[in-house]
Structures are given as C-alpha cells and as structure tokens.
Amino acid sequence: MTLIKSISGIRGTIGGTVGDNLTPIDAVKFASAYGVWLKTQREKEHYKVVVGRDARISGGMIQNLVMNTLVGLGIDIVDLGLSTTPTVEVAVPMEHADGGIILTASHNPKQWNALKLLNEKGEFLNAAEGAKILDIAESDAMSFAGVDSLGKITKNQAYIDLHIDEVLDLPLVSVDAIKKAKFKVVVDGVNSTGGIAIPLLLERLNVHPVKLFCEPNGEFPHNPEPLKEHLSDLSKTVVKEHADFGIVVDPDVDRLAFVDENGDMFGEEYTLVACADYVLSKNPGNTVSNMSSTRALRDVTERHGGTYEASAVGEVNVVALMKKNKVVIGGEGNGGIIYPELHYGRDALVGVALFLSLLAEKQMRVSELRKTYPNYFMSKKKIQLTPGLDVDGILKRIEDIYHNEQLTTIDGVKIDFSESWVHLRKSNTEPIIRIYTEAQSQTEADDLADKFIKEIGEIAKA
The missing domain is CATH 3.40.120.10 (Alpha-D-Glucose-1,6-Bisphosphate, subunit A, domain 3)
Known part of the structure; x- marks a missing residue:
C-alpha cells in the first residue's frame, strides 16, 4: 500500500x-x-x-x-x-x-x-x-x-469531560439559551470517538442526542469522510426522528458537518461560515481559511466589516496565517473550526457549541439558516496517482496554459475566474491529486472539475 x-x-x-x-x-x-x-x-x-x-x-x-x-x-x-x-x-x-x-x-x-x-x-x-x-x-x-x-x-x-468544560466556559457559548431550546439532534459518530464526545457535550447542553453509529469499535459503517454521498443513513434518521438537525464527525473529531431537519446537507463548507457568522456578530474581526474553501466565508467576513485571507492547505498553514492576521475565527472548508479563544486546532466540539448558540439565538430552522448565506456550489474530486507521474510538471503546464488568469501558486495551482475557481494540488494525506472547484451552480462546478480532470489526463499522456 x-x-x-x-x-x-x-x-x-x-x-x-x-x-x-x-x-x-x-x-x-x-x-x-x-x-x-x-x-x-x-x-x-x-x-x-x-x-x-x-x-x-x-x-x-x-x-x-x-x-x-x-x-x-x-x-x-x-x-x-x-x-x-x-x-x-x-x-x-x-x-x-x-x-x-x-x-x-x-x-x-x-x-x-x-x-x-x-x-x-x-x-x-x-x-x-x-x-x-x-x-x-x-x-x-x-x-x-x-x-x-x-x-x-x-x-x-477525564480529558474529554475537561475539554467539554472548557468549551462550555467560553463566553460566546450560550449555555442557558441552548438548554431552553431543547433541541433534538442525531449524531453519526462513525463508530469512533465522536460517538463518545459529541453525545456527552449535547447532554451537558440539555440537547437530546439520537445516537447513530456511536459504538467506538473502529468498524466504520460508511466511508468516514463526512461528505453528502456517505450520509444517507444520517439523513434518513433525522427525518424519521423529527430531529432539529444531524451532526456527523470524522473518526478523530476535528471535522464537522450538518444535515438540516429535512435530511439535506447544510454543506460542510458552511459549517465554518455559520460559526464565523455567529462569532463575528459578537466579536467583529478577521478570518482565515485555506485556498480550497468557499468564497462564502469571505463574503460573511466582509459583511461584518472584517478582512478575509486564504492560506495554503494544511492546518499548520491556516494557524500560522491566523496568528499573523490576529483573526477571531478561522479553519478549513472541510468542516474544521479553529477558535483561538479555546485553542489553535480544528475542533468539532467547539463547532457544535457555537452552531447551537447561533440556532438558539436565531430561533430558525437549519434549512432557513442556510438560506441566509451566499449560495456557492463546490465539487471535490480526485485523481489517483500512478507511479512515475510528474505531478509538479503537470501543475506547471496548467499554470502556463492559464497564465492570463488570476493565479495563486503557494500550494499547487489555484485559478480564480470571475464567477468560479479551481484548485489543483497534490494531497498531503493520500496518493492523489485533489481537484476542488466552486461555481454558481452544482452543474457548473462539476463541469469545471471534469474539464480539468480531462486536461490533466491529456497533459499526462503527452
């Protein structure tokens, strides 16, 4: 392997x-x-x-x-x-x-x-x-x-309990308001430690957790990456249980995604957008996410009078830029919330607490909340690497072809078009090239990704 x-x-x-x-x-x-x-x-x-x-x-x-x-x-x-x-x-x-x-x-x-x-x-x-x-x-x-x-x-x-204590002590976590709201939430813990930590947090907040795949036995019931195509059981259970929304985390609980009361994806990119919207409404300031994250965070940040900047992919790169820019919240579009008030690391527990605080304040359904944010659509695809493939050479060729567009090359190649963008990079964690795109519709995002997958294939054969 x-x-x-x-x-x-x-x-x-x-x-x-x-x-x-x-x-x-x-x-x-x-x-x-x-x-x-x-x-x-x-x-x-x-x-x-x-x-x-x-x-x-x-x-x-x-x-x-x-x-x-x-x-x-x-x-x-x-x-x-x-x-x-x-x-x-x-x-x-x-x-x-x-x-x-x-x-x-x-x-x-x-x-x-x-x-x-x-x-x-x-x-x-x-x-x-x-x-x-x-x-x-x-x-x-x-x-x-x-x-x-x-x-x-x-x-x-004792540290999961101590971690929860630290989260609940944060000034912006509205413990009393959340308790009064009496939310009901389905938790998909992918049979890992999120099945321990997230229900414990919810119970401390008087939120009724419906446990789904919360047995920490390591037998993942579906692909553990919290993407829409892997979450059909969560969506069905939310609807069946008449829950307010659903929560899914990855095996180590640093990524967080939601489904709304209808079982539809809130969008993992919008986990950070929603949490940032809440934090910035109380404590205006700057934000940071990585280059593969949605433009919606930029829009929400500017709406609150702050400045947004993108870093290279990788938590350590996001954290370095967050410290430099003295941001109040940041993270990654894959559902990673970094809230410096607690610590400089992606944290699904603090993300859940901030999201619940926002919902308790807004007193609206999760589907209604989603409609208040800019509507961008992303496509996240990948190409499996084969031995001997010159990834750097391929990306340099893409850079040459699109030299007249707005390019960023601190991490692979990102091309910003007026109404869309594409980011091509070699993964740090898997033997793949990631192709992330964002556009005004899902069809446009998927088509843009497919276009670049085809181009990369043609360059590789040349």
Whole structure:
C-alpha cells in the first residue's frame, strides 16, 4: 500500500513491508525520532508527552508501540486512551507537557493509521520541525534511556469531560439559551470517538442526542469522510426522528458537518461560515481559511466589516496565517473550526457549541439558516496517482496554459475566474491529486472539475 511522510504526520496502511507501510517497525522508528527531537527543544530533567487515539482497530497496537518507545527514551506518558484530536491538543498545555501524539488517520478508511505530532502548545509541528524528525528517523542518532531512567505511563480518561468544560466556559457559548431550546439532534459518530464526545457535550447542553453509529469499535459503517454521498443513513434518521438537525464527525473529531431537519446537507463548507457568522456578530474581526474553501466565508467576513485571507492547505498553514492576521475565527472548508479563544486546532466540539448558540439565538430552522448565506456550489474530486507521474510538471503546464488568469501558486495551482475557481494540488494525506472547484451552480462546478480532470489526463499522456 503506502506510507506518507508530510507536515500532517506519518500516515500509512497497517501491515505489509517495512518502509512501505505503517508497520510496527515504522511506528517505533518515527516515535523514536519524535522523542529524540523533543528532547533537543529544551534542556530539562523530565519530559512528558500526551498520547490519545481514535477508535481504529489498529489503534491499541500502535498506541502501545508509540508509548513504550517514548518510555524507552525516558519520557513520561499521559495516556488518554480513546480520545479526540482536539482533546489531546487541549490536554497538552493543561498537562504542561512537552508535546503530544494522536494516533489517527482522520478521514481515511480503517486500514490506515497515523502519528499526528504536536508541540508543547498542543499545535501541529511546522514543516521545518517535521523535516527534522524525518531526518532523525533516517539516521542512527538515537540514544535510549538506561533502566533507572525509563519513563512512566499514567492513565487519565477525564480529558474529554475537561475539554467539554472548557468549551462550555467560553463566553460566546450560550449555555442557558441552548438548554431552553431543547433541541433534538442525531449524531453519526462513525463508530469512533465522536460517538463518545459529541453525545456527552449535547447532554451537558440539555440537547437530546439520537445516537447513530456511536459504538467506538473502529468498524466504520460508511466511508468516514463526512461528505453528502456517505450520509444517507444520517439523513434518513433525522427525518424519521423529527430531529432539529444531524451532526456527523470524522473518526478523530476535528471535522464537522450538518444535515438540516429535512435530511439535506447544510454543506460542510458552511459549517465554518455559520460559526464565523455567529462569532463575528459578537466579536467583529478577521478570518482565515485555506485556498480550497468557499468564497462564502469571505463574503460573511466582509459583511461584518472584517478582512478575509486564504492560506495554503494544511492546518499548520491556516494557524500560522491566523496568528499573523490576529483573526477571531478561522479553519478549513472541510468542516474544521479553529477558535483561538479555546485553542489553535480544528475542533468539532467547539463547532457544535457555537452552531447551537447561533440556532438558539436565531430561533430558525437549519434549512432557513442556510438560506441566509451566499449560495456557492463546490465539487471535490480526485485523481489517483500512478507511479512515475510528474505531478509538479503537470501543475506547471496548467499554470502556463492559464497564465492570463488570476493565479495563486503557494500550494499547487489555484485559478480564480470571475464567477468560479479551481484548485489543483497534490494531497498531503493520500496518493492523489485533489481537484476542488466552486461555481454558481452544482452543474457548473462539476463541469469545471471534469474539464480539468480531462486536461490533466491529456497533459499526462503527452
């Protein structure tokens, strides 16, 4: 299968050949490199790392390998067990830890797993730090602790509750108004840790959760990427239960999407738009999302008197630009809400709380809320990479062909037309080229994507 090393972490399929897949040997090697790197960041007597995982079948195996490797380096571990990516991010500074690792392959299918690496702030490592760890992993410059200096593992399963406490303490989360509204919501937890965390949050808000696929056994009942084509069961259940809306998260709970009371997609791109609309109405300011996200966030931001800017794709890039621009809310159009008031990481829990606060204030149906936002349509397609395909050469050729249009090349190639745009880039997490488009209608967006898929095919054959 494949092993991908990038700023998003070390990601691969379980089993197979060392160096080509995420095998036990590879898990130990990269955990060792992270631990060695961590100890170069500051001189101290004791080091601590927070570790948590989603509910993937391979999660227990990989977590034990990673934790005991760090123990072998003399690093103490706070073991959160089944957790969420944002929960681990919140736990790192609360524990005064030196870093954190989340074992999750996010939206990838069950055969995948990954090591997502955090710094002492609970934020993802930047490209230079990631490159240094990869260099260490390929070297022999690793020295382990003696028997009297081994680290210790401490279990702490309270952090999902502590994370929820932090969310509910946010000034803009209208706890009393949400409780009075007595919402009924269907939750699709894709049989991972969202099935634990989201219902707990809702119950604290007096929201009645109808649980769908909330058993954290790692057997994903559908493709775990929260897209419309994967959510027919959620849509049907919302209608059947006469629920106010439906919630779906990905396996590690950093992406969030909604379906309305009719079972129709709110649009994962509009998760951030709605949350930003609410936050900006209370605290005007600037926003950031990545280049593959909808123009609707720009429109809503400008309506509230703020400025919008797009970053390269990747949470670490979004966060860097958010800090630079001092934004009040940002994230990614894939349903990732980053609310700096809590922490600099995509967080479905804070997204749910902000969305519920907005609904409680507006006192309107989710379908009615959606109509208040600019109506753009996106197409998200991909081309599977074949060995030897010169992706950089293909993108350079596209750049040459469309040199008279408005181009952005900080991350692949984005072409902004007057009424639409297309973004072509090589994925950080899968062996694919992503083709994202947005236009005034779904047909136009799909046609634009198909046009570029055809062009890329023709260039590849040339």
